[in-house]
Amino acid sequence: MAFLRVLVALLAMIGGASASTYTVGDQLGWTVPPAGDVAYKVWAAEKSFDLGDTVVFNWNGTHDVAEVSKVDYDNCTTTNPIGTIQKTSPYSVTLNGNSSRYFICTVSTHCKQGQKVTLSIGGASSIVARAFSTIVVSVLVFAFISHVH
Numbered sequence: 001m002a003f004l005r006v007l008v009a010l011l012a013m014i015g016g017a018s019a020s021t022y023t024v025g026d027q028l029g030w031t032v033p034p035a036g037d038v039a040y041k042v043w044a045a046e047k048s049f050d051l052g053d054t055v056v057f058n059w060n061g062t063h064d065v066a067e068v069s070k071v072d073y074d075n076c077t078t079t080n081p082i083g084t085i086q087k088t089s090p091y092s093v094t095l096n097g098n099s100s101r102y103f104i105c106t107v108s109t110h111c112k113q114g115q116k117v118t119l120s121i122g123g124a125s126s127i128v129a130r131a132f133s134t135i136v137v138s139v140l141v142f143a144f145i146s147h148v149h
């Protein structure tokens with residue numbers, strides 16, 4: 001069934017093409033930002049993250065990346081990370097579940113100085129858009145299969 005293999009490859013391409021990669025802070029990278037937590041808030045607000053997207057933390061110098069709870073994020077509590085504190089740049093996170101995830105730098109007072117970022121998955125509209133494109137692709141696949149037979 002060669003055409004099935006082609007179909008699977010095609011679907012993989014469509015699925016892969018819809019996942020994006022973002023770099024935290026863009027050119028700024030992951031650092032103590034110049035004016036409190038504004039830079040990363042603005043950066044995150046400009047993005048529309050989806051399930052399956054990858055977010056890369058990129059830094060020079062002494063920083064790290066720790067995922068924390070919202071409470072620990074708000075308070076910059078560095079002693080209670082979810083999982084391992086990442087000390088090697090670059091570090092990539094794939095958004096695969098919870099709607100909001102919270103990341104801080106645990107070095108010195110960097111978090112309190114604004115080195116913290118919230119990654120929130122796009123919300124209802126992006127889920128609807130993704131479901132819609134899945135339905136369109138399925139209809140095309142079924143049309144193609146019926147046409148072949």
Ligand SMILES: *[C@@H]1O[C@H](CO)[C@@H](O)[C@H](O)[C@H]1NC(C)=O
Nearest residue numbers: 027028029030031058059060
């Ligand atoms: C790290 O330093 C290199 C060399 O100076 C520079 O090209 C790069 O943009 C820096 N990366 C970040 C994230 O600051």
Ligand SMILES: *[C@@H]1O[C@H](CO)[C@@H](O)[C@H](O)[C@H]1NC(C)=O
Nearest residue numbers: 071072074075076077078112
């Ligand atoms: C908030 O952070 C301070 C240190 O910055 C810590 O002493 C305190 O226990 C934290 N509070 C909570 C509720 O985590």
Ligand SMILES: *[C@@H]1O[C@H](CO)[C@@H](O)[C@H](O)[C@H]1NC(C)=O
Nearest residue numbers: 067082097098099100101102
């Ligand atoms: C997802 O949320 C649950 C409950 O809030 C939490 O226990 C879990 O650690 C979270 N997972 C990730 C990957 O953040």
Ligand SMILES: [Cu+2]
Nearest residue numbers: 063105107110
């Ligand atoms: Cu830092």
